[in-house]
Amino acid sequence: MSTPNSYSGPYLAEIAHLMGDPARANMLHALMDGRALTAKELAWLAGVAPQTASGHLAKLMQGGLLAVAAQGRHRYYRLAGPEVAQALEGLMVLANREGSGRRLPSRVGAELSFARTCYDHFAGKLGIAIHDALMAGGHLAVSEGGYALTASGKAIFVALGVDPDQSGRSRRAALRPCLDWSERRPHLAGHLAAALACRCFEMGWTRRRKDSRAVTLTGEGRSVLEAALPGFRCDAPEPAVTPSRREPAPAPA
Amino acid sequence: MSTPNSYSGPYLAEIAHLMGDPARANMLHALMDGRALTAKELAWLAGVAPQTASGHLAKLMQGGLLAVAAQGRHRYYRLAGPEVAQALEGLMVLANREGSGRRLPSRVGAELSFARTCYDHFAGKLGIAIHDALMAGGHLAVSEGGYALTASGKAIFVALGVDPDQSGRSRRAALRPCLDWSERRPHLAGHLAAALACRCFEMGWTRRRKDSRAVTLTGEGRSVLEAALPGFRCDAPEPAVTPSRREPAPAPA
DNA sequence: TCGATGCTACGGCCGTCACCGTAGCGTCCC
DNA sequence: GGGACGCTACGGTGACGGCCGTAGCATCGA
Incomplete structure (x- = not known):
């Protein structure tokens, strides 16, 4: 009752808050190519343990940002839609x-x-x-x-x-x-x-x-x-040495 | 070093985190009409004390989401640009x-x-x-x-x-x-x-x-x-009784 | 010059939440 | 079936950050 003008402010904050955590942002960023990834892959990409990732994914699901497809013992997560x-x-x-x-x-x-x-x-x-x-x-x-x-x-x-x-x-x-x-x-x-x-x-x-x-x-x-495509012109990418960055997981301290 | 694919993830999280606080979201929402508002107005709209609002506004400024125009003893805040x-x-x-x-x-x-x-x-x-x-x-x-x-x-x-x-x-x-x-x-x-x-x-x-x-x-x-505008057609809005919501401030408990 | 106003800086309190431990359930492979 | 694997649920710990108090600086009006 104290915030007369905040019609959608809270909802907006809710969505933004979901995206505002580094781990969740990493997950969302990784999913922006439209592929579906497993919880473990997302955990690794986000740099957190699978348990933590599981919690994050549940929150993102509840917020309607992700969709999931269960396939055997894997669960493939993807963005809920183009709006996301x-x-x-x-x-x-x-x-x-x-x-x-x-x-x-x-x-x-x-x-x-x-x-x-x-x-x-x-x-x-x-x-x-x-x-x-x-x-x-x-x-x-x-x-x-x-x-x-x-x-x-x-x-x-x-x-x-x-x-x-x-x-x-x-x-x-x-x-x-x-x-x-x-x-x-x-x-x-x-x-x-x-x-x-x-x-x-x-x-x-x-x-x-x-x-x-x-x-x-x-x-x-x-x-x-x-x-x-007449007129199509796209400068060549620099060959870009493959960085071969392949650390399997952060060594637990 | 543990998150090989998170190129912009952290930056994204930073911006989203700024928008993810209810008070800040209310402020941003209020500014979405393009007008410039003073810190006090924004504090009232967000439902927080001016001191708190000041801190939020500083954060939003540092994040590049807001621009400010000092005019006398007032500071008018507005969105930094259309992208925001x-x-x-x-x-x-x-x-x-x-x-x-x-x-x-x-x-x-x-x-x-x-x-x-x-x-x-x-x-x-x-x-x-x-x-x-x-x-x-x-x-x-x-x-x-x-x-x-x-x-x-x-x-x-x-x-x-x-x-x-x-x-x-x-x-x-x-x-x-x-x-x-x-x-x-x-x-x-x-x-x-x-x-x-x-x-x-x-x-x-x-x-x-x-x-x-x-x-x-x-x-x-x-x-x-x-x-x-030939073809322009816009249904009339319902007369919408003015709600006359005019509580000046939340009564401090 | 003096008081009032708008805004910001600092400090302490406290709630929220991210994090990972262990534990439990379901699925696949042999 | 037995074991490994993928994932989720729960509990305790720790820290980040929002909140408002008081205090201080700048500006406007009389």
Whole structure:
């Protein structure tokens, strides 16, 4: 009764509080590539014991941030939906602003900002290159709550092996812009973008890096995209020596 | 060294932790209408003593979420930028999902979801109505990272008394979609949207409600918008008895 | 000049919660 | 079946941090 204007403040605080713990934030960050991970993997990634991780995961579940799929004796956790990933991206934009003083370490930052998965689609320089090439070519049109493909845009998706008319859940836009936290420019999200990313992994045009959201564009992938997408241009990533960081677990003191 | 994949996790946690305290969340929520408020006002809105609020504000400043303008013996705090508002909106989307069980109280929710300011532009049913009318009429086109006005769109802005070619900071898109947390559909953000909102308040087409982000569309405003924007349609808000909630401060026990 | 006001700095109190120990339940492999 | 493995439930410990007291500095008005 003492806080007349705090309509959603408490709810907002509840969600933010869930994300505000380092261990939980690490887990959420790791899940932002859209994959589903087991509790043990998440525990290791977060740097805590499995018991602790279990508690965190239960809290995240109760808060509606995660979904779980039980499979045998494993439980695979994933983000509850694209809104969660989008909210996290919004926070990443803040966390990586120049003003805040904290930036990604340059090596790692270069890999991640070249190409990575953002929930289920491409982000980074690669995602933006795709977005820009489609836009510059007039293959995108404004639509209900996002983008729609023009006829020429649909032809491009067909050429890449993605059915542009597969209407997933009709509520969500097939294509929409998503602000990129590393480049501060939009890339393509939505289930068509996800289908395109999926196709790229299937065909070996892109590959996931181990233990990272970073993505590698293969030589074949570059050729395919340049052929199908007039104007597509994406600077090569530096070869980036594999850091071979492979400490299995923090040695218990 | 024990968390190989947590590149931005800690930074993300830091930002989220700042937003995760109820008092701070209330402050941020109150500032989401883009206005600048004094420390005392924010203390009252957050339901804490001024000393406590001062500490919170210092933390939010250090985290880069707020900016301050000293004016005499008052210090006016406001959000540091649109990115902050956007990140908060992203969290609100999560906080107000059906699944979470917590929704806005219906009375208040109805007022806020009809029309409100979102940092510096209109959101809610009003914001969406403007967005939809412009889109349906073909007045928007996809542009570099957002929307651009077509010739007919520019004419509409001119008719409303807003210069569509005022290029603010050229880095930011003049118009871009912004997901609405109450309606789950996009409304218009960007500095042209802000200019339009500003014009509406100046001309008395809309009015702010006291102690709330809610906005009222006046009869004149409705006429003006319907005349200038073919297809504009915005259901009337329920008259909504003014709750006259006016407890000056929580009685100290 | 003096008092009132807005805001911030410091100190002590106390609640909340992250953490990991042990223990228990369900599942897979041999 | 027996054992190993994945995960969760519970309890105690410790620390971080929110809270408000008093005190101090800057500004405005008379």
